[in-house]
Amino acid sequence: MALLVLLLAAITSGVLMFTLGSGWNRWPTVVHGTVAIAMLALAPWKSAISRRGLDRRGVLAAAPSLALAVVVAAALVSGFAHRAGVRHVGPLLVQQVHVGAAIAAVPLAAWHVVARPARPRRTDLSRRAVLRRLVIGTSTAATAVLPHAGDRFTRSLERGSFDPAAMPVTQWLDDDVPMVDSDQWCLVVAGWPWSLAELGELVDKHGRELSATLDCTGGWYAQQRWSGVPRDRLLAASEAEAGPSLEVRSLTGYSRRLPAPDAGRLVVATAVGGRPLSAGHGAPARLVAPGRRGFWWVKWLASIEPSDTPWWWQPPFPFT
């Protein structure tokens, strides 16, 4: 039962670590680490129970449970390896192994819960058990919150800050860097097309430079000086009616819906480090969304449309 609770906490905190990039986001990170260590602490008890089950049922009947054990072990090992600074296993990122194993664990854990139900017993909450859990909990929490050199609280490692050429070019899943003809390109804001030249004039008039950290869920982050037009300015200049959310689309079809109250902090960037964006980093224009994880920073902007749909009405992560 305790392991099930921990597994749910691990998955929930892991998803939260991926969705937000600032403020209280450090708490899911602490929970995630604490839960992982607590799972390790409970492993000896669980393996004794599992061995009895295995003897009784045989390997074949226990296959899905064994598969669950393997993927959970893979998630734990890769998680601890990532924490220790290991980033690659062969062609894969350690983080990809970690997330892949966690996703595989979900259906297996669901099967396990249904096929091997365990009822909570009153002794689970007896004073001794509670005390033991408290000791495990607090000591593991203390370990998990210890700072780690070079890590941001998201556990990403620094790559190419203030040197855009050294910053990785990454896409969420399978997007490709498009060939964009900047003479033909325009950014449609609430139905109003802005050519690159017009956008440039707007940058000259209302431009803003800001330092913001791009933190990719792939495990790296970089701080850069971005410059462009604050999106509020762009919306005002486009005479856009505000809605509860803004749908930001890329030329590639990639899109994210952002809450309108964010708009004050969002910048449509045309330059980074004092130079026009490179193709890989989103030329002619990309979104800079301070405090949000990288996957919100839509590159190769095509349109920004105010919308009546609430921002949370979308998959938590993009599909491409």
Ligand SMILES: Nc1nc2c(c(=O)[nH]1)N[C@H]1C(S)=C(S)[C@@H](COP(=O)(O)O)O[C@H]1N2
């Ligand atoms: N159109 C588009 N924009 C995108 C993505 C994508 O796949 N397609 N990936 C996002 C992700 S996951 C990250 S981390 C950043 C990476 O930006 P960079 O390549 O400039 O470092 O772009 C974001 N913008």
Ligand SMILES: [Mo]
């Ligand atoms: Mo990313």
